[in-house]
Structure formats: structure tokens, C-alpha cells
Amino acid sequence: MATSSQSTVGKVIAIDFYCSSCQKQGQWxxxxxxxxxxxxxxxCIIKHGKKFVKHVPYGIAEKDKWPVPRNELQDLHEDKHIEKFCYIR
Structure with missing residues (x-):
């Protein structure tokens, strides 16, 4: 299971994900x-590419296709809707 990290600055939220395959935490x-x-x-993506040739992974440039951990975003401000969302690392 992938874990994520989020930081907030005003109303801007940045979310980063850790590698699902690495045994050591902290590898983005x-x-x-x-x-x-x-x-x-x-x-790990090199190993993944050798094993799953037909899978097309999305890189950082296509982060808009990555999932958003909705439960984490909703927990941040339960009474408000998200006004801005940022993928900056």
C-alpha cells in the first residue's frame, strides 16, 4: 500500500507519494x-517495465492522472471544499 505525505500552505495542498515496492520508507x-x-x-519502475511490458505508467509530468487520496483531503478540512490543488514537490 502506498503512503503519502501532504503539506499545506494557506489553501494550497501538495501531496507526494512513496514508492509502493521499496521496502525502505522515504523513497518518493x-x-x-x-x-x-x-x-x-x-x-522499481525499471523492474516493473520488464515484468509488465504492456503496462503504461504515468510519470510526474502526467501527475494529473495519478489518484488523489480523497480521504486525506477530506479529513484536512471537513467543513470546506477544496479551492486549490497543487502537485508541486
Whole structure:
């Protein structure tokens, strides 16, 4: 299961994900595979690409296709709707 980190500055929320495959915590994900529903760092995406040739992972440039952990965003301000969302790392 991928874990995420979020920070808030005013009403801007930035969310980063950790690699789902790495055993060590703290390795940021740079890819997301929609078929596997997992996040991968550079080292792990190479292994993933060899095993799952037909999967097309999304890189950081396509972060708009990555999932948003809705439960974490809703818990942040339960009484308000999200006004801005930012993918800056």
C-alpha cells in the first residue's frame, strides 16, 4: 500500500507519494501504474517495465492522472471544499 505525505500552505495542498515496492520508507514515487494501482521510484519502475511490458505508467509530468487520496483531503478540512490543488514537490 502506498503512503503519502501532504503539506499545506494557506489553501494550497501538495501531496507526494512513496514508492509502493521499496521496502525502505522515504523513497518518493516518480511513476504511477494505473493497471497495478501502485507507485514506483525510478529503480522499481525499471523492474516493473520488464515484468509488465504492456503496462503504461504515468510519470510526474502526467501527475494529473495519478489518484488523489480523497480521504486525506477530506479529513484536512471537513467543513470546506477544496479551492486549490497543487502537485508541486
Amino acid at each position: 514515487a516518480e511513476f504511477y501504474c494505473k493497471k497495478c494501482l501502485k507507485f514506483y521510484c525510478v529503480k
